[in-house]
Amino acid sequence: MNVRTLCLGVLSSGEASGYAIKKEIEEGLFSHFIDASYGSIYPALTQLAGEGLVTVRAEEQSGKPDKKVYAITPKGVDTLARSISVIPGRDKYKSEFLFQMLLQEYVTPATMLAAIDKQLTDLLADLARIGECKCAEHPHAGARFVADYGKAVLTAAVSVLNDKKAELLRQATPQAAE
Numbered sequence: 001m002n003v004r005t006l007c008l009g010v011l012s013s014g015e016a017s018g019y020a021i022k023k024e025i026e027e028g029l030f031s032h033f034i035d036a037s038y039g040s041i042y043p044a045l046t047q048l049a050g051e052g053l054v055t056v057r058a059e060e061q062s063g064k065p066d067k068k069v070y071a072i073t074p075k076g077v078d079t080l081a082r083s084i085s086v087i088p089g090r091d092k093y094k095s096e097f098l099f100q101m102l103l104q105e106y107v108t109p110a111t112m113l114a115a116i117d118k119q120l121t122d123l124l125a126d127l128a129r130i131g132e133c134k135c136a137e138h139p140h141a142g143a144r145f146v147a148d149y150g151k152a153v154l155t156a157a158v159s160v161l162n163d164k165k166a167e168l169l170r171q172a173t174p175q176a177a178e
Helices: 003-011 018-027 038-050 074-083 096-102 109-132 141-172
Strands: 054-061 064-072
Touching: 003 018, 003 038, 003 054, 003 064, 003 074, 018 038, 018 064, 038 054, 038 064, 064 074, 096 109, 109 141
Parallel strands: none
Antiparallel strands: 054 064
C-alpha cells in the first residue's frame, strides 16, 4: 500500500484536511497500517487532486490561513477499489523487543524482565485502546474485523509474554533446599 491509497482510504470516510488525515493515520481508525508524514501526505493529495481523484476546497479560518479540505470523487472511489482489490503482500513486522529477546544471552535476567514488563504494558495499553474504540458497535464491518483481529493477536502476545515471564522468574528463584 502507498500513501496515495491510504489518503483515499481515509477520505472514503468523509472529507478531511491534511492535518485531519495525518491525525487519523497516527491515532484513528487508520493507525494500524502504514506510517505517513506530512511530507508524503501533502504531495500525495496534490497528485490525487491533479488526477481528479479528490477535490479540494478552501475553508476560511478565523485568524489563520484558509484550510484546504479534501473529498474523494467517484473516480477516486473507483481507484481506491482497484488499488485494494489485490491480494496484499506479506505483513512486515519489525521489533526492537524481539531483537533483544533473540540475543538475550547478552543481557541480565533483570533487563529481560524489565523489557518484558514494558512490552506487556504497551500491549495492554493497545488492548485497552481497542476496547475503548467500541469497534464492536461500529457500523463499519471493516472496523470490527480489524479490532477483532488486533485483539486476538495482542491477547496471544500477552499470553506468551506472561508465560515467558513466569518461566524466567522460576529460573531466577533458587529452589528451597530440601
